[in-house]
Amino acid sequence: MKLSIRHTLIVLATLATISTSALAQYVWLDEKGNKQFSDQPPPASVPKNKILKFSGKIIDNQDSSTDADNSKAGTTKPADSLADKELAFKKRRDELAAKEKKDADEAKASAAKSDNCKRMREYKQSLDSGQRISQMDATGQKSYMTDEKRAQEQTQLSQNLSDCGN
Template identity: 40%
Template sequence: MVNLIGKRTLQLLAGGALMLFATVASAQYVWVDANGTKQFSDRPPPPGVPAKNILKSPSSAAVAPRVDSVPAPASQPMSADDKVPPSLADREADYRKRTKAKEDEQKKTTAEAARKANNKIACESARTYKRSLEQGTRVSSTDKNGERTFMDDSKRASEIARANKTISDGCK
């Protein structure tokens, strides 16, 4: 019997809590539109609705002043300091411009990294070739007929000079 009373009390408390939350979640604004239809919403009515047609507004929340109830100063022209907020299209265009700039910067960074990696490989290859030439060993190459030939001293000196120029121009 006690268990049944505890269960019933729990059910009543849960039902009361649901009813309390339902009243909080109900529409907070009620107004009559231009056609005479009652509108219910959790958002304020559109600015074109006169204040006399607003039947209910939230009493506990601070209500922001309506745009149509604040008279605009007619005698003061808009100065350069008064900035109009950007439209959605302007913000979208700015976003696209920033995104494109970021992509371009990323491509530039990637290309620069690839160029540096290729330069490092070319420099290492030139240094290895120069060391091979300077050791005095006979270096062979193949001619246009596929025949194996060996460099003489003058050809080797010119190849060393070319390797030195490559290293001095592009390598650090």
Template identity: 30%
Template sequence: MPTVRPRLLPWCAALLLCAWLPAQGQYLWKDSKGQMHASDQPPPRDVPDKDVIKRPSAARPAAAPAPAAAPASAAAPARLPAASAPVDPELAQRRARAEQEAKAKAQAEEQRLAAQRAENCQRARAHLATLEAGTRLVRVNPQGEREVVDDAARAREAAEARNAMASNCR
């Protein structure tokens, strides 16, 4: 039965996670009479922050807004909550993870291209060295006959090898 345990472990972990998640959304506070209350809803507004014992991890105590002295100053706080609204930590974590994955993919692609350029550079150098060695080069044509590479073809291939080196050997 050793194969049952590895299959059972993910299910047990998922079950524990499901049982743990609802407990994360609980508020715990003390009312004006000193009585403890627990709920998944936030406490009433008349309960001061000091009496709220436990909040869900996503709920942060709101900063007390300053009293508005003039209508111009009342317009400024109206824009602040949108800019300073609490960011969903799970969403921020997913975005950060997606950015990291995109960077990792881009880096892996760049490394793959660099390796391919290095290989192409090495091949072009070897081919150019062969062409410049001055030895007789023989190729097999489509009919299966051997042909000697003439000087014009050798010069053309050497120019192509130099172009390949210029683009790949950086």
């Protein structure tokens, strides 16, 4: 029973601590770097770049410092909204997916070209060997390649192999 009461007290203390910090409308860093929570505005001595939360709005110090720099220069850049950030994220994700797809397609095409070049080299070796090469004609009859046809094939194969870098 004592254990159950302890757990209940711990949970209640935790909830009380969390709920009191939720009531704070202002959060800032003091001169020692500690976070201060209050429902009252920070003192005037606290610089604006040390205020983290103001009236329920979270302040991004990096953006506020660049806004101050921009206002000095005479240009103002509106802060990116969550929708703009999500849109930019989706755009980057889509660009990355497109790049990966393009790289995969290029790798596939390169592999196919390499395989075709390998087959052409093997065919060239067969043609250069002088052995008789049989073919099937349109009717399905077996015939042998003539010397003229062999010369034509060798010429065409040499042109195709020039694309392979040989």
